[in-house]
Every structure is written in structure tokens, then in C-alpha cells.
Amino acid sequence: MDKIFQKAxxxxxxxxxxxxxxxxxxxSVRDYLLQREINDVDIASSATPSEIKTIFAKTVDVGIEHGTVMVLHERAGYEITTFRTEGNYTDFRRPDSVQFIRSLQEDLKRRDFTMNAMAMDKNGQIIDPFLGKKAIEGKLIVTVGxxxxxxxEDALRMMRGLRFVxxxxxxxxxxxxxxxxxxxxxLENIAVERIYAEFEKLLKGKNRKKAFHLLSESGxxxxxxxxxSLGKTLEILQTLNIEKLDDPVELWVLLLVIGNIEDTEAFLRIWKMPVKQIREIGRLRFHVEKGTDFTEDKMALFHSGLNEAAKVTKIIAVLDHFNGNxxxxxxxxxxHRLPIHSLKELAVDGNDLVAWFAQRxxxxxxxxxxxxxxxxxREDVINRKTDIKGWLELCNRI
Structure with missing residues (x-):
């Protein structure tokens, strides 16, 4: 059993x-069987929230209406959720009601996929009433029931399924x-923010091509x-070497360019995307469509910075079907050869110019x-105050 379980x-x-x-x-049980990294563990119990609070001295109510209490233990927090069944999902997003129960199997029965409907006891024994291990061995995503x-019950589960793909x-x-x-x-009943969160995780996965294929095939x-109107765009994406792209923003740029989306900002705002991410995608798309060669355009390289310049270079390589390494x-x-990498490194500032030019x-x-x-x-002048002033005089600027 992994150390993260042993601690709990x-x-x-x-x-x-x-x-x-x-x-x-x-x-956490699924990832344990898959030998994937586990960042935290969830615990389910037959004890109700009030009973959990009598068992442990230090607790925090984090979702007590849904049966969840956090227990603080050795500088770590563990969320403990009471076994429960759920009522109808009239909004296709969340249950109208929850009922606390004493049956583990009934609790597991309400979960989305069989690989997520397993439990493990303190000795490492797996409880698997819905054949989640068999699904994992067959590399299949199967719903519970x-x-x-x-x-x-929750339409977002469709996006979760593709994210797991x-x-x-x-x-x-x-x-x-x-x-x-x-x-x-x-899916039209689901908040855009929740769809965006799942889609971003999908874009970070290693097998995005398969997910895009199923996104297309399923409609x-x-x-x-x-x-x-982006069905053809998804088909084209499946033909490109998108495995070379690490950051979701790079894939968003591909979508926008291949899909010929006119208004970048308007399209991404529909997704309720953070403004910072929208602006980065806009900058990357500009240079991709311009075909900026950062080895020649030093101003563009300076203003973009190495991170964004590298992303643009990778995207262009994927679009043009060549190895961008x-x-x-x-x-x-x-x-790295640029004389300076930030404006703070420039030897002169606005005050110097105001003094030299004798202007407001x-x-x-x-x-x-x-x-x-x-x-x-361009290395036309050395980055030194006296040299820059001399260059300005030579150019008849002052």
C-alpha cells in the first residue's frame, strides 16, 4: 500500500x-491500481457527519450538507464522506437530495464509472462490486449500471468520460x-465553467487524439x-502531431487557426476562460498566423519572451508537419544571445531622455x-548610457 494511504x-x-x-x-483507489501518482485520498464511512465530529477532535465542515467533513490529522486534511444515496437530478447536475445510509455497496452504486466505484480497506483489500478492476484491465470506461x-443524473459525466480517455x-x-x-x-444544462474545467483536463491528457476522435464520433x-461548426476542425486535429504540444493554450490556438474563428476573444469568452489565458492565446495566434521567425525578429522575441516564442514555434511546426525540435x-x-532580456536591463530610462532632449x-x-x-x-549600439547618448546624437535624434 502506498505511503499516502498508510498515513491515513x-x-x-x-x-x-x-x-x-x-x-x-x-x-485514489483507481490510480493505486493503475500505479499512477496519487495526490490525495478520499474516505467514505458509515458514520454520519455528526458522528465523525464526535470521533475526532479537529474537524472542518467542508460540505456537511452532502455528508462531507474534513478531519485534521498530523498536519494533513482528510475529507470523510458518509455513505449516501441520491435523489432525482432534475437539473441534470446535482441531486435534489441526499440520504445517509450504512451500506458501502449502495454508496458505490451511485458513482459514475466502474473504475471509480471501488473501495479499499485499511489492509489493502479491494472491494469491487461493479467489476472496476476488470474494466481497468480491459482499458475500458464503463458506467455503473x-x-x-x-x-x-449528471450530464458532465459525458465530458468526464472523454477526459479519462x-x-x-x-x-x-x-x-x-x-x-x-x-x-x-x-450538456446544455451544464454550466460552461464546469465543461471548461473538464475540457482543459482533456487537453492536458496524453491521448487527446483518441478523445477528439470520440468527441467527433459521438457528436x-x-x-x-x-x-x-468545428467537426472538420476536430478531424484535422487528429491528423496532426499534437502530442508535441504540452500546454492547453497551444491546442486552443490550433483550434482557432484551423477552425478559422474570426474573433478570438469573443469565442474564448463564451468558454468563460480567464482573461489572462485569453490574452496569451490571442498573442500566440497573432504570431502563428504571421509566421514570426523569432531567430530573425529580435524585437518580437524580446517582447514575447522565451516561453511564448517557444510555444509559437511548436505550433507552427505542428501545422507545417515538421519536427520543431x-x-x-x-x-x-x-x-539567450539577446543583449538584454527585460526593459529593466536597458541602460537608459525616460528620465534620461527628458534630460537629453530638453522636452516635456x-x-x-x-x-x-x-x-x-x-x-x-540589433547590437547597433552597446547597452551603455554614454554609448546610447552618442548613438542618438549620431542619428541626429538630439
């Missing part, structure tokens, strides 16, 4: 000593895929914000600073 075993033992059941559940029912390189089983085809329209893409290396070399401050200062910056980057 005393929590399970304390609950059991009080006469209740307690198990590790959900994604009827997929139509699971997706009608991307992250784990699993397939959807036949019934689950068919259910995606039947129930895609239910689910038609119900993503702004994606209704050498091009990316050349961009890094060009950046104004927009002209910024214009002159850009000229000086460009000259320093």
Missing part, C-alpha cells in the same frame, strides 16, 4: 474503533459511447460552446525608448 490508516482505524466502517474510495441513467488512454465501452450519442444535448462536440532549439539560442514628457518618450531598444537588440 489511523483515520480508518479510529472510525472502526468507534463502531463504524471506513474505506478509501474513488480516484445504465449509462443513460448515469448521464441524465485522454488521461488514461482507455476506450469507452460500446454502451457508454452509444449513450453519449443519445444524450449529448443534456458531443456539437454541444460544446461555439463548437457546432531544431527550430525550438534555435529560438532558445537566439533568446509625452508619447515621444515611449517612441524613442522603442528605437533605443531595437538598436540595442
Amino acid at each position: 490508516v489511523p483515520i480508518l482505524e479510529q472510525i472502526e474503533d468507534a463502531g463504524f466502517q471506513a474505506f478509501f474510495v474513488g480516484g 445504465n449509462p443513460d441513467e448515469r448521464f441524465r 485522454s488521461q488514461l488512454s482507455f476506450d469507452l465501452d460500446g454502451q457508454t459511447l452509444q449513450s453519449l450519442k443519445n444524450n449529448g444535448a443534456l 458531443l462536440y456539437k454541444f460544446l460552446p461555439g463548437f457546432k 531544431e527550430a525550438e532549439w534555435k529560438v532558445k539560442e537566439a533568446f 514628457p509625452g508619447p515621444w518618450v515611449k517612441e524613442e525608448m522603442e528605437l533605443i531598444l531595437s538598436a540595442v537588440l
Whole structure:
């Protein structure tokens, strides 16, 4: 058993000593079987929130209406959720009510996929009533029970399924895929922010091509914000070497360029994307479509910075079907050769110009600073105050 579980075993033992059941559940058990890194563990118990609070001295109410209490133990927090069943999902997002129960199997029965519906006791024994281990061995994503029912309960589960396809390189089983085809329209009941969060995780997965394929095959893409006309774009993406791209922003740029989306900002705002990310994607798209060669355009390299310049270079390489490793290396070399890497390193500032030109401050200062910056980057002048002043005099600027 992994150390992260071992540290939490005393929590399970304390609950059991009080006469209740307690198990590790959900994604941590799945990832343990898959030998993936585990960042935290979830615990389910037959004890109610009030009973948990009597067992442990230090607790925090983090979702007590849904049966969840955090227990503080040795500088760590562990969320403990009471076994429960759920009422109807009239909004296709969350249950109208929850009812606390004493049955582990009934609790596992309400979960989305069989690989997430397993539990593990303090001794490492797996409780697997819905054959989650078999699904993992077959690399299949299978819903617990009827997929139509699971997706009608929470339509976001359809996006979660595709996210797991991307992250784990699993397939959807036949019934689950068919259910995606039947129930895609239910996504329209889900908040865009929740869809965006799942789609971002999908874009970070290693097998995005397979996820894009199933997004196309199922027709689910038609119900993503702004994606209704992007079926062909998704097909093209599957033909490109997108494995070279590490950051979701790079894939968003590909989508925008291949999909010929006119207004970058308007499209991304539909997704309720953070403004900072929208601006970065806009800058990257500008240079991708311009075809900026950062080894030649030193001003563009300086203003973009190495991180964004490298991203642009990778995206162009993917679009043009060539290995971008050498091009990316050349961009890094060009950046490291720049005389300066930030404006703070420039030997002069606006106050120097105001004194030399004997003029009042104004927009002209910024214009002159850009000229000086460009000259320093081209190495037309040494980045030293006396040399820059001499260069300005030589150019009849002062």
C-alpha cells in the first residue's frame, strides 16, 4: 500500500474503533491500481457527519450538507464522506437530495464509472462490486449500471468520460459511447465553467487524439460552446502531431487557426476562460498566423519572451508537419544571445531622455525608448548610457 494511504490508516482505524466502517474510495483507489501518482485520498464511512465530529477532535465542515467533513490529522486534511444515496437530478447536475445510509455497496452504486466505484480497506483489500478492476484491465470506461441513467443524473459525466480517455488512454465501452450519442444535448444544462474545467483536463491528457476522435464520433462536440461548426476542425486535429504540444493554450490556438474563428476573444469568452489565458492565446495566434521567425525578429522575441516564442514555434511546426525540435532549439539560442532580456536591463530610462532632449514628457518618450531598444537588440549600439547618448546624437535624434 502506498505511503499516502498508510498515513491515513489511523483515520480508518479510529472510525472502526468507534463502531463504524471506513474505506478509501474513488480516484485514489483507481490510480493505486493503475500505479499512477496519487495526490490525495478520499474516505467514505458509515458514520454520519455528526458522528465523525464526535470521533475526532479537529474537524472542518467542508460540505456537511452532502455528508462531507474534513478531519485534521498530523498536519494533513482528510475529507470523510458518509455513505449516501441520491435523489432525482432534475437539473441534470446535482441531486435534489441526499440520504445517509450504512451500506458501502449502495454508496458505490451511485458513482459514475466502474473504475471509480471501488473501495479499499485499511489492509489493502479491494472491494469491487461493479467489476472496476476488470474494466481497468480491459482499458475500458464503463458506467455503473445504465449509462443513460448515469448521464441524465449528471450530464458532465459525458465530458468526464472523454477526459479519462485522454488521461488514461482507455476506450469507452460500446454502451457508454452509444449513450453519449443519445444524450449529448443534456450538456446544455451544464454550466460552461464546469465543461471548461473538464475540457482543459482533456487537453492536458496524453491521448487527446483518441478523445477528439470520440468527441467527433459521438457528436458531443456539437454541444460544446461555439463548437457546432468545428467537426472538420476536430478531424484535422487528429491528423496532426499534437502530442508535441504540452500546454492547453497551444491546442486552443490550433483550434482557432484551423477552425478559422474570426474573433478570438469573443469565442474564448463564451468558454468563460480567464482573461489572462485569453490574452496569451490571442498573442500566440497573432504570431502563428504571421509566421514570426523569432531567430530573425529580435524585437518580437524580446517582447514575447522565451516561453511564448517557444510555444509559437511548436505550433507552427505542428501545422507545417515538421519536427520543431531544431527550430525550438534555435529560438532558445537566439533568446539567450539577446543583449538584454527585460526593459529593466536597458541602460537608459525616460528620465534620461527628458534630460537629453530638453522636452516635456509625452508619447515621444515611449517612441524613442522603442528605437533605443531595437538598436540595442540589433547590437547597433552597446547597452551603455554614454554609448546610447552618442548613438542618438549620431542619428541626429538630439
